[in-house]
Amino acid sequence: SQAEIGLIGLGVMGANLALNIAEKGNRIAVFNRTVETTRKFHADAGELKSRIVPCETIEEFVAAIRPPRPIIIMIKAGESVDQQMEALKPHLASGDIMIDAGNANFRDTMRRFDSLKDTGLTFIGMGVSGGEEGARHGPSIMVGGTEESYARVEEVLTSIAAKYDGEPCVAWLGENGAGHFVKTIHNGIEYADMQMIAEIYGILRDGLRMTAEEIGEVFGTWNRGRLNSYLIEITEKVLKATDPLTGKPMVDMILDKAGQKGTGKWSAIEAQTMGVPATGIEAAVAARSISSMKEERETAEKILGLPSVGEFQVADKAAFITDLENALLAAKIGAYAQGFAVMSAASKEFGWSLPMPTIARIWRAGCIIRSQFLDEITSAFTKAPDAANLIVTPAFAALVKETDGALRRIVSAAVLGGLPVPALASALGYFDSYRRGRGTANVIQAQRDFFGAHGFDRVDGADSHHGPWGSGLNG
Ligand code: NDP
Structure with a gap:
């Protein structure tokens, strides 16, 4: 029998997604530019082999899929996607759906969607989050395209998506670029979340002079509290890991230069273009850029020296660590509030009607920013769907009032101690300006x-x- 779906690109994400699809009982045809990869993938597929149809030519691949054919393209983002689409087109028939599941810029997705108008073919831009593990066992999936084309793939996507309390983390979010836009903002929030965690780590390492192992312990405790989330969980793990080469803490051996592929920057650019403040995301993108200027920073440290602030003083260490936990929670609320505000503006700008509670709902599991906190956001937006901002919903207003004092104390301590906390400080600045009816403009x-x-x-x-x-x- 014919395959239910096809997939092109057996790299890290594509291969895992294909195994996930096959494991859920779906028959899938696969194709990869380098044929050897396809052969190896099939040979290694174990008991899933019988549900996977390995194809060595595009003709063979297209013929193997039941029309109307949904074809997932999971390859390097950018021009390769346009090339792959062009190569596919002559073999497709009316009703077939090309699904770009890579990290595309949503503006490219909108262009690709429009380019297929009146051809009978359709295009879905689908954001997939969760990395390798998510792709294999359940990612969070953000879909943009026509509602009819989504109906054709809904069953397969629902079967492979992560589940939160039994609810699948996949949804149709709107036309054309909606899915990739939401994925971009997901990544922007992820940048902010990670940067804020790194700043808190910096205060523990350079302020309290704790070892990586000790800091890992702190994150482990927080992961059992209100900060419970995937990123806090893996932070504990990375801090406690030992470098097999030297026996030292792994993180102490890793160069402090962060990479980036563009989604954080796109989030900041789109926010700026629409006039929406997304200072947490901007601070995080800038922090990665400054991190990459390793040599310049080392030279500057020689010329300027570290800030001359004397010893970092903390009277009550336990109380300070509780403040850090609450400060991180407050700052995180700021970053998420900004991300959702950007999506709300984009929804109007691009005519998408993005469903905020649904977005929070499909981020609760599978994706990198998954957390218990997103369940609270789902509930806040469900109760107050027209709220101008997350922080004025009753639940989050209460949380901000409860935790912003801690954020203020931590940012003050870091500033006085000469420790850089650009993302944490940006969240505080955001709250302080947003809540002040009479500003200085x-x-x-x-x-x-x-x-x-x-x-x-x-x-x-x-x-x-x-x-x-x-x-x-x-x-
Ligand atoms: P990999 O580098 O592992 O794989 C790249 C794949 O793209 C290979 O199958 C490669 O084929 C194919 N490819 C590259 N250029 C072309 C081309 N011009 N024409 C046809 N095929 C091409 O990448 P990933 O699996 O990590 O990423 C794939 C996509 O998923 C990217 O858009 C990425 O941003 C996105 N993504 C990645 C995540 C991750 O955690 N890694 C998470 C979420 C999204 P060949 O074998 O022939 O080289």
């Missing part, structure tokens, strides 16, 4: 009017929009 408006006659609105509503600055001003 009146001065900016006055300055703009002074040098550029831009005009301003008055607090009393009077019909006078320029200041008494006089004329003949320099531009």
Whole structure:
């Protein structure tokens, strides 16, 4: 019998996704540019072999799938996807669906979606999160495309998705680029989450002078509390791991230069383009960039020295560590609130009607930012679907009020101690500016009017929009 679905690209993600699909009882045809990889993949598939149809040519591959054919493309993002689509097209028939499951820029997805209009073929842009393990045993899947094309793949995707309390972490989120946009923001939030964890680690390492093992213990304790999440769990594990080469803590042997592939940067760019503050994500992207300037930083340390602040003083270590836990929770709320605000703006901008409670729901399991916290976000958005921001929903307003004091104390201690906490500080700055009804932009408006006659609105509503600055001003 014909395969239910096809998959192109047997790299790390594609191979695991294909095994997951086969394991759930689906018959799947697979193809890879390098034929040897296809042969090896099939040979190693063990008991799943009989459900996998290895194909060595595109013709053979297309013929092996039941029409209308859903074809997952899981290859290197970028131009290779366009090339792969072009290679496929002549062999496809009306109704067939090309599904890009890589980390595409949603603007490329929108272009690809549009390029197939009136061809009878359709396109799905599908964000997949969870890394290798997720792909194999249950990822979180964010789908964008037509609702009809989703109906064709819903059953297979539901079978392979991660489950949270039995609910599958997959959903159709909207037309064209909706799925890849949401995946991008997922990654942006992931950047912020990881950076904030790294900053807290920095305070424990350079402030409290704790060993990696001891810090791992702290994260382990937090993972059993309100911060319970995959990222906190793996942070404990990486901190406690030993380098097989030297016997030292593994993290102490890893160069402090973070890589990035673009999704964090795209999140920040899209947020800026729409005028939505996403300072936590921006701080995290910038922190990765500064991390990569290793030589410059070493030179600067020689020239400027570390801040001359004296010994990092903590009166009550246990209370300080509890403050760190609450500070991380508060900062995390800020980053998620920003991410959801960006999605809410994009939803209007691109006409998607992105379902916020559903997005939080499908992130509860399978993906990298999975956590108990996302269940609370699901519930907050379900109860207050029209809230302007996560932090003004009743549940999160209460949480912010409870934890922002700790964030303030921790950011203050870090700043006074000369330790960099750009993402934690950005969350505090966000709360402090967002909750203040009367800000300071009146001065900016006055300055703009002074040098550029831009005009301003008055607090009393009077019909006078320029200041008494006089004329003949320099531009
Ligand atoms: P790998 O590097 O493991 O595999 C790359 C795959 O792409 C190979 O099958 C390769 O084929 C194929 N490929 C590369 N260039 C072309 C081309 N021009 N034409 C046809 N096929 C090509 O990548 P991953 O599996 O890690 O990633 C795949 C996608 O999934 C990427 O978009 C990535 O961003 C995304 N992703 C990755 C995650 C991860 O944790 N790794 C998580 C979520 C998404 P060949 O064998 O012939 O070289």
